[in-house]
Amino acid sequence: MKRTKILLVEDDTSLGFLLVDYLESNGFDVKLYRDGDSGMKGYKAGNFDFCILDIMLPGIDGFSLAKRIRAENKTIPIIFLTARSMKQDKMKGFDIGVDDYITKPFDEDELLCRINAIITRYNIQPNEDINKEIYQFGVFTFDYKNLLLKSNTNKKRLTQKESEVLRILCLRPNEIITRENIMVSIWGNNDYFIGRSLDVFIAKLRKYLSEDPNINIENIPKVGYILRTEK
Helix, strand or coil: CCCCEEEEECCCHHHHHHHHHHHHHCCCEEEEECCHHHHHHHHHHHCCCEEEECCCCCCCCHHHHHHHHHHHCCCCCEEEEECCCCHHHHHHHHHHCCCEEEECCCCHHHHHHHHHHHHHHHCCCCCHHHHHCEEEECCEEEECCCCEEECCCCEEECCHHHHHHHHHHHHCCCCEEEHHHHHHHHHCCCCHHHHHHHHHHHHHHHHHHCCCCCCEEEEECCCEEEEECCC
């Protein structure tokens, strides 16, 4: 059964991790971001079905983040989860078009009930193409769900992180994907050490794809990468 994919943007790390565990134990696929900027980048890269946003966030605040998401997708459900309980904040949230406004502290079971009520009301179906997660390019078939890269002659079981990096490149073949986009989408941050890890994964993926000379991960210095699937 396909799982509804939730974007969670919450700068309280402890609460964020608790919500991820709770929601995933109830059948959702949840990605946590700790500030508005990374949350927006994650939203653009992640093909989410549902958003849960704090309001008081570093960088882009929750109101602005909701507006930007609404500008790109007018139907995706959004819940504000916040310590701000003033009437004008609630009115502002509903004016933006959010579907619900939950004030901290809150009961996790109540949050789950509200999420399920919205899903039922909108009859949300998880994105079919994203959940299928099978990509074909050159001689390769990449099954993201099963971490499997197959060619005409070989099968390679990838690590989870290798699969996540390759998936992001496959979502937009022959287009530049910035290093920052990849790092924030997968690791939630873009510091020096994560950058070094990304370099290692790119090198490994290049080796795996070397069987087909028409396929290449091209480096754009100081910018990012392109998965070249055509000559």
